[in-house]
Amino acid sequence: MTELAAVLDHLDNTLEDSLERLFALLRIPSISTDPDYAAECRNAARWLVDDLVSIGFEASVRDTPGHPMVVAHHPGVRTDSPHVLFYGHYDVQPVDPIELWEAAPFAPGIREIEPGRKVITGRGSSDDKGQLMLFVEACRAWKALHGHLPCRVTILFEGEEESGSPSLKPFLEAHKDELKADFALVCDTDMFDPETPSICASLRGLVGEEITITAASRDLHSGMYGGPAANPVRILAKILADIHDDDGRVTIPGFYDGVEETPSQVLQSWQAMGTDAANFLGPIGLSVPAGEKGRSVLEMVWARPTAEFNGISGGYTGKGFKTVIAGQASAKVSFRLVHRQDPDKIRAAFRQFVRERLPADCSVEFQPHGGSPAIQLSYDSPLLTKARQALSDEWPKPAVTVGSGGSIPIVGDFRTYLGMESLLVGFALPDDRIHSPNEKYDLTSFHKGQRSWARILDALSRRGT
Incomplete structure (x- = not known):
C-alpha cells in the first residue's frame, strides 16, 4: 500500500473523530464583527493552535490590533518538495435573524435534508471552519500514519475575514519573510456541483x-x-x-x-458544463444575455x-x-x-x-x-494540472477549471505582499446558505474534501512528475 492509500484509509476510518473536532470548533461563537465576541474569537484561535500543536506543528496565536492570527509551521520530509502556505479564516458571520434558525447556530449536528444526503449544521460549518479543518485533518492523517508531511507547510488562519480584514495587510507586510512560500492554497471557494470539484484559476x-x-x-x-x-x-x-x-x-x-482571449480548450470545457442562458438567467427571471454578443454566459462572468x-x-x-x-x-x-x-x-x-x-x-x-487588478493563474500551470488530476482521482466527475466573477482580496494580497500565486480549491456548495440562517456543509464535502487535500499534498510534493 502506498503512503497516500494508507492516508486515505485512515481518513475513512477516523471520520467520526474528525467530526467531533469540527463540532468543538463550531461551538465557539467567533463572530468578528461584534465586539462582544472578541474573547470568543481569541478562544477559537487558541483552540486551533492547541489542535495544530497536537499534530506536530509549531503554532502560536499572533496578536494584531483586532482579532488574532494563527500561524503554524511544519517541515516536509522531502527536501525538494515545495513550501505551501494554507489560508483559511476562523471568524464567522453574525447569526441574525436568530428566529429563522431551525436549530441553535452554535450547537452543530448532523441532519438528513433529503434521502441519502446528510449535512453538518451550524454557523461556520461551510464558511470557513468546515473548509479549513479539511486541510488540518489531511495533515493529521499524514502525521498519524507516517510521522511526517509530504511537503513543507505553513498555515495562516485569520480572525477578521468577515469584518473586512483590517489587520491582514499590515500583518502580511510585517511577517512576509516568515510567511513567504512557493505558493498559497486558499480553501474559501465552491465546487461546481455536488459531484464535480473545481479549481478557480481567475478572479476578476x-x-x-x-x-x-x-x-x-x-x-x-x-x-x-x-x-x-x-x-x-x-x-x-x-x-x-x-x-x-x-x-x-x-x-x-x-x-x-x-x-486576452480564453484558450479554446478551456472554452470547450466550460461549454461542456451545460450552463446556458436559460438555466443561468432563468432563476432570476431573465432569459436573454445582455453582455458581449458571441460570448457564452460563463465566459462573460469568468473571463471578460x-x-x-x-x-x-x-x-x-x-x-x-x-x-x-x-x-x-x-x-x-x-x-x-x-x-x-x-x-x-x-x-x-x-x-x-x-x-x-x-x-x-x-x-x-x-x-x-x-x-x-485581476488574478489569473496560467491554465497550463503545473500546479493547476497536478491539483486538477488529484481532485479528478477522488470525485465522481473530473475536476473543472473555473473563474470567479467576483474578487477574493486575500489572493491579491498574497501576490502584492508575498509575491505568491494562489491555488483556490474549496468544497462548499451553492446551497450552503453561508451568511444566512441555517448554514450547512454537506457531509460528503467534509469527508471527500479531507481525502482531496491529502491527494493534493501528495501530488504537489512531487516536483517535476
Whole structure:
C-alpha cells in the first residue's frame, strides 16, 4: 500500500473523530464583527493552535490590533518538495435573524435534508471552519500514519475575514519573510456541483467610481427653465449610454488593453458544463444575455471585463411628482477587470471619457471606490494540472477549471505582499446558505474534501512528475 492509500484509509476510518473536532470548533461563537465576541474569537484561535500543536506543528496565536492570527509551521520530509502556505479564516458571520434558525447556530449536528444526503449544521460549518479543518485533518492523517508531511507547510488562519480584514495587510507586510512560500492554497471557494470539484484559476479585479455632474447652481422649475438650462440627469444618462455599443462592448478607449482571449480548450470545457442562458438567467427571471454578443454566459462572468451601473440619482425621487431640473446628478459605476488590465489606467480612461462628453457650463467630480487588478493563474500551470488530476482521482466527475466573477482580496494580497500565486480549491456548495440562517456543509464535502487535500499534498510534493 502506498503512503497516500494508507492516508486515505485512515481518513475513512477516523471520520467520526474528525467530526467531533469540527463540532468543538463550531461551538465557539467567533463572530468578528461584534465586539462582544472578541474573547470568543481569541478562544477559537487558541483552540486551533492547541489542535495544530497536537499534530506536530509549531503554532502560536499572533496578536494584531483586532482579532488574532494563527500561524503554524511544519517541515516536509522531502527536501525538494515545495513550501505551501494554507489560508483559511476562523471568524464567522453574525447569526441574525436568530428566529429563522431551525436549530441553535452554535450547537452543530448532523441532519438528513433529503434521502441519502446528510449535512453538518451550524454557523461556520461551510464558511470557513468546515473548509479549513479539511486541510488540518489531511495533515493529521499524514502525521498519524507516517510521522511526517509530504511537503513543507505553513498555515495562516485569520480572525477578521468577515469584518473586512483590517489587520491582514499590515500583518502580511510585517511577517512576509516568515510567511513567504512557493505558493498559497486558499480553501474559501465552491465546487461546481455536488459531484464535480473545481479549481478557480481567475478572479476578476475591480474599479469603482462615483461621478457627480453639476449644471445649474440649484434645482430649477422645469416649466421656467426647461429647454435653455442644461439638465445633468440627461447629460449623465447620455454619457452612461455611450459606454457600451450595440454589441455590448465597452467603448472607452484602451479599455481592452491587456485582455486576452480564453484558450479554446478551456472554452470547450466550460461549454461542456451545460450552463446556458436559460438555466443561468432563468432563476432570476431573465432569459436573454445582455453582455458581449458571441460570448457564452460563463465566459462573460469568468473571463471578460465589464462596465456596470450600480446606482443613479438626481432630481426628485420621492413619492408623487415634482417638476424640477436637477442641479446635480450622480452615478456609481463599477468595472470588473480581467487578465492584465491596469486599474489605474481604466480609472483614468473612464474619467477622460466623461470629461470629453461634458457640455459647457457643467462640471464633474469623481470619487474613487477601490481598485484591484485581476488574478489569473496560467491554465497550463503545473500546479493547476497536478491539483486538477488529484481532485479528478477522488470525485465522481473530473475536476473543472473555473473563474470567479467576483474578487477574493486575500489572493491579491498574497501576490502584492508575498509575491505568491494562489491555488483556490474549496468544497462548499451553492446551497450552503453561508451568511444566512441555517448554514450547512454537506457531509460528503467534509469527508471527500479531507481525502482531496491529502491527494493534493501528495501530488504537489512531487516536483517535476
